[in-house]
Amino acid sequence: MSWLMIGLLALITFFNRFAFFSRLTRYQPGAEMGAFLSFSAQSVLTAIWLPIVFSYQPGTGLSWDPDYLVATLLVTALTLLRLPTLLVVVVGMGGFFLLRWQGGVAQLLPWLG
Structure with missing residues (x-):
């Protein structure tokens, strides 16, 4: 199931990129769409790192790994x-x-510790 999900997400990403960057299509997003898409990288990265830094453990609640937190603070400062x-x-x-x-x-x- 996870390989199927990864494959489908890869196809969606490919076709989205193809629609925007291919010379075969003449699609040009408007200014509002460009402003909306300018936040996509930050949104995707947040969706990736947030569950890693703060993880929910059943029975114990929200826990965090200080190593991930320190690395996150370093990257945020940079x-x-x-x-x-x-x-x-x-x-x-x-x-x-x-x-x-x-x-x-x-x-x-x-x-x-």
Whole structure:
């Protein structure tokens, strides 16, 4: 079922991109649609990271992993500095990797654990 869902989402994404960027179609979105679509990247990224940082555990309620939270705060700070997106992604992933490699926030800062 999950492979079917991934395949269908890939097809939807492909055909949406094809409609906007193909020279075979003459579709040009209006100014309002362009403004609406300008928020799509942020919406998709939020939908991806929000369940990772804050996860609901049945019986215990809302829990969070401090490693994910620290990496999220790092990426948020880099984004607010208006750095290029690729640089933010690479530095964020590298920071998270180094944080996990060092044993996590609980190992580095035991009073937070």
